Amino acid sequence: MREQGDVLPRADSTVRRSHVTNGPADADAKARLRGEVLERRRRRAGAARRGAEAGFSRHLARVLAETNAPDVAAFLPLPGEPPLLPALAQAHERGHRVWLPAVEPGRRLSWVRWQPGTPLAPGALPGLLEPTGQRHGTEAFTAVGLLVVPVVAVGRDGVRLGFGGGYYDRFLPVLSAAGHRPRIMACCFADEVMPAGSVPRESHDAVLDTVLTEHGVVVLREPAGDRSPAPATTGRGATPCGGSETLPPE
Ligand SMILES: Nc1nc2c(c(=O)[nH]1)N(C=O)[C@@H](CNc1ccc(C(=O)N[C@@H](CCC(=O)O)C(=O)O)cc1)CN2
Numbered sequence: 001m002r003e004q005g006d007v008l009p010r011a012d013s014t015v016r017r018s019h020v021t022n023g024p025a026d027a028d029a030k031a032r033l034r035g036e037v038l039e040r041r042r043r044r045a046g047a048a049r050r051g052a053e054a055g056f057s058r059h060l061a062r063v064l065a066e067t068n069a070p071d072v073a074a075f076l077p078l079p080g081e082p083p084l085l086p087a088l089a090q091a092h093e094r095g096h097r098v099w100l101p102a103v104e105p106g107r108r109l110s111w112v113r114w115q116p117g118t119p120l121a122p123g124a125l126p127g128l129l130e131p132t133g134q135r136h137g138t139e140a141f142t143a144v145g146l147l148v149v150p151v152v153a154v155g156r157d158g159v160r161l162g163f164g165g166g167y168y169d170r171f172l173p174v175l176s177a178a179g180h181r182p183r184i185m186a187c188c189f190a191d192e193v194m195p196a197g198s199v200p201r202e203s204h205d206a207v208l209d210t211v212l213t214e215h216g217v218v219v220l221r222e223p224a225g226d227r228s229p230a231p232a233t234t235g236r237g238a239t240p241c242g243g244s245e246t247l248p249p250e
């Protein structure tokens with residue numbers, strides 16, 4: 001096993017577009033899979049969630065150090081989502097500026113600076129909180145070197161399943177069009193990284209190259225069925241095509 005770190009992709013290489021769609025059948029299959037994973041999240045013991053905090057903190061800190069990112073954009077976790085808050089507080093303490101999303105009309109995202117103590121307000125989903133403060137568009141990403149994207153599940157082929165709002169599917173191309181190229185990583189629990197081909201794809205779905213879990217960063221490279229192979233190189237250096245690597249468990 002090799003330590004993964006210098007192969008994190010940038011926005012242009014990361015957001016591969018899927019061209020395969022099976023229309024409503026895929027949407028139904030996504031809704032089913034989302035339901036299953038969210039049920040598992042509800043059953044995950046609080047102790048297990050808290051136990052994952054250290055892993056997310058350690059691995060996010062390492063990625064930030066390797067990326068040399070001044071700013072990081074991430075998300076404020078819902079109760080069942082990966083417990084990222086300690087990792088984000090630590091990033092702030094180490095001098096990184098932290099940006100979190102706020103939901104806008106038209107299923108758009110804006111971005112708000114966050115630090116421990118920033119007042120929070122209810123967001124667009126039950127339990128979701130958003131930082132209060134000035135809302136920014138893509139200009140918030142001027143110094144963002146790493147964007148951590150929430151996923152309910154992600155396939156080893158990089159196909160992402162979110163909460164079903166299509167927020168990131170809309171936002172990522174806009175970010176890229178604005179000329180910002182942060183490294184982009186999905187984020188979920190290790191048991192939400194699914195076999196290649198098992199997360200249904202629709203034509204609008206962004207496909208990601210890496211995922212941050214409590215056990216480390218997983219490179220998502222396995223081709224699934226009809227998808228063209230992943231590029232052999234990412235934003236920084238070559239990686240084995242078609243392989244996937246996981247950091248050793250805690
Ligand atoms: N922690 C976290 N923050 C995040 C996301 C996430 O997945 N996790 N998002 C990832 O995208 C965005 C918010 N995603 C959303 C996805 C779906 C709906 C949605 O379907 N809302 C329903 C009402 C839901 C309800 O009240 O039960 C609606 O608008 O009709 C809202 C937000 C931005 N912030």
Ligand SMILES: Nc1ncnc2c1ncn2[C@@H]1O[C@H](COP(=O)(O)OP(=O)(O)OP(=O)(O)O)[C@@H](O)[C@H]1O
Nearest residue numbers: 030160161162163164165166167168169170204205
């Ligand atoms: N770029 C887009 N433009 C217009 N509609 C879109 C776009 N991307 C997604 N949608 C629509 O948004 C809805 C939700 O999409 P999907 O189920 O892929 O969301 P998701 O990726 O799970 O959610 P999120 O990104 O918010 O976590 C679908 O009806 C889809 O057609």
